[in-house]
Amino acid sequence: MKCLMCLRRWLYRWCVRYADGGGLTAAGRLRRESVRVQAAALFEQEVKPAEVARRLRVSLKSAHQWHQLWREGGVEALASRGPGGSRCRLSPRCLSKLAAHLEQGSAARGWVEDQVWTASRVATLIGRKFHVTYSVSGATRLMHRLGFSPQVPARRVAERDELAVAVWKEVAWAEVKESGRPAGDTSASRTRQASPAGRPEDAPGAGAAARRS
Structure with a gap:
């Protein structure tokens, strides 16, 4: 049993999504910020930090730190502070709503022919729902920030x-x-x-x- 617990700790240490250290590139910061936004959404659902750490494959230390930041300043407190990125023009509540729309799929928003989320469609969706104009490149960055990737209508x-x-x-x-x-x-x-x-x-x-x- 003791060996099994040690093995679990070792696996958890090396299989977490990322370590607590810094030194990330701009792309790395976007990926990390995407995980933090997901954590904030779970905190809003009253999910405990330990469960958040398990679901998102992050360290328990990070989950507790994020929970504290979220309690003090909401999703904005978990935004990336590193260089190279512009501030999002959507509020934390709008970001959560946008993520929910994307989770439901494009068919639920009228694009039934191929049911994929292209960056152009996401930009259109943002304009319709939140009355904010985004370029295709801006929508692409926002999708990556939320943990999504633009799709191509392959059919x-x-x-x-x-x-x-x-x-x-x-x-x-x-x-x-x-x-x-x-x-x-x-x-x-x-x-x-x-x-x-x-x-x-x-x-x-x-x-x-x-x-x-």
């Missing part, structure tokens, strides 16, 4: 690719057929030539066909 891209291939095949096949027949011929004339009885008089073998008939 639509595949359909466009299939259509392009089909058109290319038709054009290429038409060019092959054009290059393989005499100038001035048409498909109808080729069809007539397929029947010996219907060959023009000057066509090769036409006389023999007439004699056989």
Whole structure:
């Protein structure tokens, strides 16, 4: 039992999402801030710091520190203090609502054709729900901040690719057929030539066909 407890402690120490130390890049700060925002949402649901640490795979020390900061200043107190990022123009409550909208999926907000969240759609959603204008790049950063990644409507891209291939095949096949027949011929004339009885008089073998008939 003692060995099992030691193993659990070792695994927890090395499998937590990140350590307590600093020295992160801008991307690392965004990822860490995303986890803190998730922790704040759990605190609002009255989830204990120990359970938050378990769910988010962070150290218990970090969870307790975040809980204290959250009690004193809400979600804003958990925002990244590092350089390289601009302050969010959405309030903590709006951020929580936006995360809930994203969790429900794009179909719940009217985009039913492929049910993915693109950055453009998220920017549109923010404008509709919170009357704040975000660029596509700004919406992308905000999605990363909340722990989401912009998606690409793969089905639509595949359909466009299939259509392009089909058109290319038709054009290429038409060019092959054009290059393989005499100038001035048409498909109808080729069809007539397929029947010996219907060959023009000057066509090769036409006389023999007439004699056989």
